[in-house]
Amino acid sequence: MSNNFISLNQVTKHYKDPASDVRFQALRGVDLQIKQGSMASIIGPSGAGKSTLLNILGGMVRPSTGTVTIDGFPLHSLSGDELNLFRRKITGFLWQIPSRNLLPNLTALDNVLFAMEVGNFSRQERHSRALELLSQVGLRDRMDHSLGRLSGGEAQRCGLAVALANEPKLLLADEPTGELDSETTMEIISYLQDLNSDLGTTIVVVTHDNRFERMTKQSYNILDGNIAGMRRSLSKERIQDWSGAEREEVGVVNQFGLVRIPNHLREKYNISNYVKFIEDEESGRIYIISADEESD
Numbered sequence: 001m002s003n004n005f006i007s008l009n010q011v012t013k014h015y016k017d018p019a020s021d022v023r024f025q026a027l028r029g030v031d032l033q034i035k036q037g038s039m040a041s042i043i044g045p046s047g048a049g050k051s052t053l054l055n056i057l058g059g060m061v062r063p064s065t066g067t068v069t070i071d072g073f074p075l076h077s078l079s080g081d082e083l084n085l086f087r088r089k090i091t092g093f094l095w096q097i098p099s100r101n102l103l104p105n106l107t108a109l110d111n112v113l114f115a116m117e118v119g120n121f122s123r124q125e126r127h128s129r130a131l132e133l134l135s136q137v138g139l140r141d142r143m144d145h146s147l148g149r150l151s152g153g154e155a156q157r158c159g160l161a162v163a164l165a166n167e168p169k170l171l172l173a174d175e176p177t178g179e180l181d182s183e184t185t186m187e188i189i190s191y192l193q194d195l196n197s198d199l200g201t202t203i204v205v206v207t208h209d210n211r212f213e214r215m216t217k218q219s220y221n222i223l224d225g226n227i228a229g230m231r232r233s234l235s236k237e238r239i240q241d242w243s244g245a246e247r248e249e250v251g252v253v254n255q256f257g258l259v260r261i262p263n264h265l266r267e268k269y270n271i272s273n274y275v276k277f278i279e280d281e282e283s284g285r286i287y288i289i290s291a292d293e294e295s296d
């Protein structure tokens with residue numbers, strides 16, 4: 001057993017088009033380990049499998065094959081009722097579109113109170129907690145406004161208060177800033193960073209927005225249904241804004257020993273089909289060199 005809070009082992013997901021019976025593989029064997037208290041981003045283009053992956057982490061979609069363990073829950077083998085319990089106890093969701101986070105006819109306050117009805121707080125606790133959450137996201141003076149009267153950024157902050165209503169250990173966000181301008185995007189990112197550092201909530205954001213890369217300590221790259229690599233801060237300190245820290249790009253080795261060579265390096269060193277591994281035991285290094293010319 002590893003001490004990872006989130007552990008995915010060779011997760012695949014295929015969808016079948018019921019009309020044509022054509023299978024589409026959205027995830028192709030994802031291995032992913034995330035520690036408790038991390039704030040990780042998973043960045044990739046549209047169609048890469050981001051939402052599918054996030055929905056699997058949230059227990060909303062079952063993997064076709066592979067195992068998913070989160071906080072000790074083996075999601076791949078839970079019953080529907082057990083998955084519901086997992087979602088209620090462990091996760092909070094923040095979606096791109098405010099209307100998916102919030103009920104449009106309710107006020108900000110009532111939205112947060114409503115979200116708490118499935119949790120464990122007593123009636124009195126709920127009210128004071130809702131006020132506290134709305135204050136934390138800077139919406140205390142807007143708490144009587146309904147969704148239509150909130151700006152995009154305010155609606156997303158309210159969505160965040162709703163997502164946090166039941167004290168989730170894991171906050172999952174799908175393109176949380178997709179509908180927002182730059183300034184509001186930075187504001188939401190900074191709320192997420194505060195939440196991560198103040199409460200230790202584990203946060204996973206999937207997005208196509210590259211700005212998240214520098215705002216999270218680890219940032220995974222997802223391409224064609226696979227985790228293709230990772231960038232991470234080299235700073236050992238726990239700092240909030242990773243943007244100033246020096247970063248490195250690392251390859252991810254899966255359980256079969258596969259590792260992806262980034263495109264820019266394949267191009268630069270003329271690697272297309274074959275590589276050789278040259279060991280240098282003295283320095284403790286392995287060199288990867290193109291071996292294409294030698295093959296036929």
Ligand SMILES: Nc1ncnc2c1ncn2[C@@H]1O[C@H](COP(=O)(O)OP(=O)(O)O)[C@@H](O)[C@H]1O
Pocket residue numbers: 015016017024025026044045046047048049050051052053
């Ligand atoms: N419910 C579904 N049924 C069939 N295909 C789907 C379904 N959901 C997603 N897909 C396909 O899987 C691929 C990955 O989708 P998705 O996870 O939404 O990617 P992303 O969030 O990175 O844009 C896409 O090609 C998409 O069309």
Ligand SMILES: [Mg+2]
Pocket residue numbers: 050051052174
């Ligand atoms: Mg998506």
